Structures are given as structure tokens and as C-alpha cells.
Amino acid sequence: MTDIVHTFAGNPLDRGDALRRDPDWLAAAARDPDSCYLPMWRLNVLLEDGDAYRDNDTHRLGWLSPARIQELDVRTPPVFLGLVGDRARFAQDVSAVEEPLRDLDLPSRFRFEDSRAAGMVLPATDAGILAQSRSQLAWHERHQFCSVCGTRSAPARGGHVRVCPNCGAQHFPRTDPVAIMVISDGDRCLLGQAAGRLARIGMYSALAGFIDQGESIEEAVRREVREEAGVEVGDVRYHSSQPWPFPSSLMIGCHGDALTTDIRIDPVEMADVRWFPRDEARLALAGEHATLKVPGPMAIAHHLIRAWVDES
Amino acid sequence: MTDIVHTFAGNPLDRGDALRRDPDWLAAAARDPDSCYLPMWRLNVLLEDGDAYRDNDTHRLGWLSPARIQELDVRTPPVFLGLVGDRARFAQDVSAVEEPLRDLDLPSRFRFEDSRAAGMVLPATDAGILAQSRSQLAWHERHQFCSVCGTRSAPARGGHVRVCPNCGAQHFPRTDPVAIMVISDGDRCLLGQAAGRLARIGMYSALAGFIDQGESIEEAVRREVREEAGVEVGDVRYHSSQPWPFPSSLMIGCHGDALTTDIRIDPVEMADVRWFPRDEARLALAGEHATLKVPGPMAIAHHLIRAWVDES
Numbered sequence: 103m104t105d106i107v108h109t110f111a112g113n114p115l116d117r118g119d120a121l122r123r124d125p126d127w128l129a130a131a132a133r134d135p136d137s138c139y140l141p142m143w144r145l146n147v148l149l150e151d152g153d154a155y156r157d158n159d160t161h162r163l164g165w166l167s168p169a170r171i172q173e174l175d176v177r178t179p180p181v182f183l184g185l186v187g188d189r190a191r192f193a194q195d196v197s198a199v200e201e202p203l204r205d206l207d208l209p210s211r212f213r214f215e216d217s218r219a220a221g222m223v224l225p226a227t228d229a230g231i232l233a234q235s236r237s238q239l240a241w242h243e244r245h246q247f248c249s250v251c252g253t254r255s256a257p258a259r260g261g262h263v264r265v266c267p268n269c270g271a272q273h274f275p276r277t278d279p280v281a282i283m284v285i286s287d288g289d290r291c292l293l294g295q296a297a298g299r300l301a302r303i304g305m306y307s308a309l310a311g312f313i314d315q316g317e318s319i320e321e322a323v324r325r326e327v328r329e330e331a332g333v334e335v336g337d338v339r340y341h342s343s344q345p346w347p348f349p350s351s352l353m354i355g356c357h358g359d360a361l362t363t364d365i366r367i368d369p370v371e372m373a374d375v376r377w378f379p380r381d382e383a384r385l386a387l388a389g390e391h392a393t394l395k396v397p398g399p400m401a402i403a404h405h406l407i408r409a410w411v412d413e414s
Numbered sequence: 415m416t417d418i419v420h421t422f423a424g425n426p427l428d429r430g431d432a433l434r435r436d437p438d439w440l441a442a443a444a445r446d447p448d449s450c451y452l453p454m455w456r457l458n459v460l461l462e463d464g465d466a467y468r469d470n471d472t473h474r475l476g477w478l479s480p481a482r483i484q485e486l487d488v489r490t491p492p493v494f495l496g497l498v499g500d501r502a503r504f505a506q507d508v509s510a511v512e513e514p515l516r517d518l519d520l521p522s523r524f525r526f527e528d529s530r531a532a533g534m535v536l537p538a539t540d541a542g543i544l545a546q547s548r549s550q551l552a553w554h555e556r557h558q559f560c561s562v563c564g565t566r567s568a569p570a571r572g573g574h575v576r577v578c579p580n581c582g583a584q585h586f587p588r589t590d591p592v593a594i595m596v597i598s599d600g601d602r603c604l605l606g607q608a609a610g611r612l613a614r615i616g617m618y619s620a621l622a623g624f625i626d627q628g629e630s631i632e633e634a635v636r637r638e639v640r641e642e643a644g645v646e647v648g649d650v651r652y653h654s655s656q657p658w659p660f661p662s663s664l665m666i667g668c669h670g671d672a673l674t675t676d677i678r679i680d681p682v683e684m685a686d687v688r689w690f691p692r693d694e695a696r697l698a699l700a701g702e703h704a705t706l707k708v709p710g711p712m713a714i715a716h717h718l719i720r721a722w723v724d725e726s
Contacts, residue, residue: 111630119641120680234628241627244583245561252559252566271556275627279591279664315553315587315662316546318423319655329431340652343631350627352591354666368432 108344109221109400113230115184115191122182122260131190132180138165138189139180140231141196141206142239143214147232149224151211161223163231164212165191173206174199181238182260183231193235193261195242217347222400233347240349241275249273280351281322282310284406285335287360291383291410292331293396294367294375301373305395306386308403309375310353323356331375332366335359341409344402355402357410384411420656420665421533421712425542427496427503434494434572443502444492450477450501451492452543453508453518454551455526459544461536463523473535475543476524477503485518486511493550494572495543505547505573507554529659534712545659552661553587561585592663593634594622596718597647599672603695603722604643605708606679606687613685617707618698620715621687622665635668643687644678647671653721656714667714669722696723 121127131137140163141148148164171180171194180192196202203212217236221229238261248255248266255264255273264273285292293306300307311326313319320338327335335358344353367375378386378394385391387408397403433439443449452475453460460476483492483506492504508514515526529548533541550573560567560578567576567585576585597604605618612619623638625631632650639647647670656665679687690698690706697703699720709715 108630110628111633113628113633117626117637120682123682230628232628234626237627247559247561247564249557249559249561249585252564254564273561274590274624276588277591277625277627277629278586279589312586313589313664314429314546315549315589316422316425316542316544316657316659317589317664318420318657319664319666321423321425325429345628345630347628352625352629352631354631370432370435 106342106405107226108342108402108405109226110229110233110345110347111343112226113234114227115186115231115234117184118182118190121185122262128182128260131182132192133168134190135168136189137168137192139168139171139192139194140165140183140235141171141194141202142235143199143202144197145217145236145240145243146214147217147220147236149213149215149220159225161220161228162225163228164208166206170206171196174202178242179257179261181235181242181257182262183234183238191231193239195239197243233345236347237277237345237350238275240347244349245273276350278351279313279319280310280346280353281313281319281326281356282308282353282402282406283323283327283335283338283356283358284308284403284410285327285333285358285360286410287363287377289380290377291380291407292327292333292360292365292375293378293383293407294330295373297371297373303395305397306374306376306378307397307401308355308406310403313354319354319356323358327358330368330372332362332364334361336361341406342402346402353402355406357406380411383407387411418654418717419538420654420714420717421538422541422545422657422659423655424538425546426539427498427543427546429496430494430502430572433497434574440494440572443494444504445480446502447479447481448501449480449504451480451483451504451506452477452495452547453483453506453514454547455511455514456509457529457548457552457555458526459529459532459548461525461527461532471537471540473532474537475540476520478518482518483508486514490554491569491573493547493554493569494574495546495550503543505551507551509555545657548659549589549657549662550587552659556661557585588662590663591625591631592622592658592665593625593631593638593668594620594665594714594718595635595639595647595650595668595670596620596715596722597639597645597670597672598722599675599689601692602689603692603719604639604645604672604677604687605690605695605719606642607685609683609685615707617709618686618688618690619709619713620667620718622715625666631666631668635670639670642680642684644674644676646673648673653718654714658714665714667718669718692723695719699723
């Protein structure tokens, strides 16, 4: 097993599990001029052009002071992300503001960027903070109401729980485990083209699917490959995991051995599934295959294919 | 890595991912006299005493026919679990009925049992079906209302999604990934006593905690051990996974190497955390330690401790 640090992992913050239970500390930290706020507008993140002389990075997260955030009519409380040393970091949803860049009157080196695109250009630590921020704000956006009784709920503990004022139910952020797997039969591996985005761009990737309730990781790997490709899987080996904040998946990457080889695709979910020889997969990873395209190194699928290609 | 089949894994049903998208097929299957229903009453499961001559098991799931279920005023649609061959299996919440055993007039070999106790006495395949049933019914119970807009939602696809009639939002069952880990420092391992149940019964177990949003499995292992015990962890190795339907956790079991050894416990979450020598852990697994109690083989913690004890 490789303890590889994927894009969106590597968040350096101390999540402050004990401090966030203290409302007085949280309120003081939210006002502290040394605290920093990361604004997100409709799930796009504020980026600042990097200072290439100082930090070698082309982009970084656009942290603002509490005073700058107070200039905006944000209407939602900040979400406490954690600490760098003793300085608190918050994510702030500014979606209620129509034109936050104009209202903040920020220099032109600031802009709001799609979070997936930002993940590709940010340093690893910033991408990790972005993953946490985006998942948490997306969860609040979709969980304004108590699922038990339908009453509007309110965030507590710096946004790490929502509490219903009517029935008292506590609701915690959700993280959806996904099994993603490269299945091999000797010198060839099984890659698929899901209906939708992958089919439109002509890319093949590892098969994947949400882990069901009452199912182990290994069972989910076998079920998904059976459903999507009609192939039976024997031994399953864990490789590595990646948080994927669209909106809040935990990608659990595995390798597995095929027991059968005939492919029978699920015509609803999949546009195509095929066996690819190792040499072709190697060329595709390098971007040198004439027709086969596979995901880039931002995606765990790339590293699962690479680990299999390199094991020979 | 061992592909161990833990209690609550090993569900033999074909979950029928394609068929459950067909409302006509589902409606026919729900009435089909060959279909079987598993009643659950307030999250307790119907058990039947096993036929020791036939199947060697002391207990089995209490499957009933559609006609028996129709005798009850259940008020909730069944949840489609999957197929055995071409016969459909459903879970049926009968919580609205005050005394279902009386109303069903079942023989005395049937009873409703706590699901955790049932997991200890059922054959592995039945415990797997119980895990799926309990998690799915518990999810419906706590998700009657749309979390986006607060309107009462309705189940679809045999209970695998709930749809909001007001805003159209789709809500899927949640599965909460939990990192659970045995951390070692040479010939001793780190076990803890969480405040609450474990402290009351004087048991030590593997440390564990929910994986946060924007976090890999390996990051969660390190964070939880830091928070609960003040110990820093280096290398992390995946071992196995277990569905834990209370209400819908996915336990992701790991081993890890300690980088530091001084313990500083989280006094809110933990009653105690200690290093235990390998010999003491071995005795405790066998139930032969004078004072140290550890979880039994139903729990993944038992197998994580055993794998570490046996690696020497």
C-alpha cells in the first residue's frame, strides 16, 4: 500500500475538535483581526494570483480579514475550518451577495474560480483546505432543514453540526464513500466510459460507484464491477484514498483480480467498458496513446492505473 | 491485506440495481406470493428459531409472505433489498403497529430482537441482510423531510432514493465512513476506553472516529489518534472493512506506527488510553486476562488487535 497524498488531501489545518465546542472561543476567534476568511461564492472559491518570487506557486487561496468580510451582507455564519498555530481559519459563504468582487473592491489579482479547476492549480495544502471548505459549505446549502421533522435547523459548533430547534435532532456533515477500482486479468485491465461526461470527452477511467448501506469496501468493489461490466472479481487490494469534494465523496481506491473476462455492460450507466493491454495503458498515462485518453494525476484513477502498470 | 468477512458483511442478495429502477416490476414483485418480507419493528428484527436438523443455525431471519404483511396496518411502503435467484426480498417497517406479534398471530418460535444481539446469533448471510435492512429503514425514519426545502419527501426506486415533490431534490441513503485503528510502538499497542459504554463495562478497544469532509482515510487515522491520545502516527496500513448498521457506519480498519509515545487523552471523548504489551493483548483476546477486556469477534476491533498480535 502506498500512502500517496492525492490532490484535495494534505490539508494542514488543525481542525480544532475541542475548541469548536466552545461558543465563546468561536465568537472571539470570528472577530479576531488575526483570523482569516476564505470566501466562496456559489461554491466557487476566491483565488489570488501567487507571488512567484515568494512561494513558487501560480495561485493561492484568497484569504481575507474579518473586517473585509464585514463589508458584505453575507447572511450566513462562517464555518470554522481549523487553526494554523493559534490563528483561526473560516470558510464564508458569500452567495447571497450578487457581485462580491465589486463590493469587496479587491485588486485584479483576486477572482472566484470553479473549485475543480482551482484544485489543479493550487499547492497541495491549499487544495486540501479547499476540499474541506467546499464540502462543508455545499452540505450546509443542501441541509437547511431538519430531515426528521422539516423545521429550519441552525448550525452549531462552528458549522460542524446542525441542530433542529423543534425536535432537537443533530445532523452531521455527510461523507459518501465511493469504491473505485482497477481490475486486471493478467496483462490487461478493465476501464470504462461512464455515460455522460466521460463519454462526451472520449475518456476511459477506473470503474467506480457509491458503497451501499450494509456493504464492505470489498463487497462494493465486486458488486459495482458485476453491475457495470458483468465481470466477477476475486481478490481485492486497497491502494489509497482521496477526498473528492463534489460534493463530499471519499474515493477508496482498490485493485482487484478478475475471475471472469466476458464483458456485459450496464447500458444505462456505461457507454463502454473494455480490457486494455498494459502497454496501451502506459502510453495513455503519458498522453502518448493515439486514441486512448485516461484521467490526469489530479484523479485517484490515474494513480490506480499507474500502480498497476508499474507493478509488472 | 486480509479479505476477512466480518459480521454484517456477507450479504448474499443481488441488490437488483437495474430492476429497482422499474416501478412496474417493483409493484408486481411486492405482490408476488413468492416474494419474502423481513419485518422490523422500531429497528428490532423478526427472528425465527433455527431448525437445528436442517441448517445447523440456532436462529434465522423471520421472513414472511406478502399476504401476512397485508394483515398489518404498516403505513409505509416496503424497501426492496434485492433478489435470491428471481425471488424478491423486501424489508418492511412495522413500527406503526403497536403489537405486531399479536396481530400476526405468529408461532412462539418468532420474536423481535435487538439488531446488535441478532447479529451475534445469526448466520453470516442473514446478518448481512439484517445490516442492509436496518440501515435502510433507520435512514428512512430520519429522512422523512427534504433537507433542502423542508417538504415531506417520498421514497422511490424501491426505497433507494427519496424525492422531494416540491423542489425535486433527490436524497440518497447515507453511509458514514469511520476510521478505526490499532497503532503500535514495537511490542505494545494503543487501546482506549471511550467515555460512555466502553468505560461502563471496563473494556478497551481500538481508537476510532468519523472521517471528516475533505480528508483521506490515512489523514483521519492520524487526526483521530492525535485528538484522542496525543500520539503522532507515521505509516498507516489498511486491513479490512465492516459495515456497522448503528445506524449506517462503514468501519475502515487500519494499522499504524506510532512516531511518539507520550499519551495526552481527550478528556471529553476518552475515559482512558494506554499502551498494552502484546502478551497482554493476546490473553485479552482469548478472554484469559485478569483485568483487560477487549471486544469480541463480532467487532472489527477484535480482528485488528488479533492481526497485530499474530504478526510477531
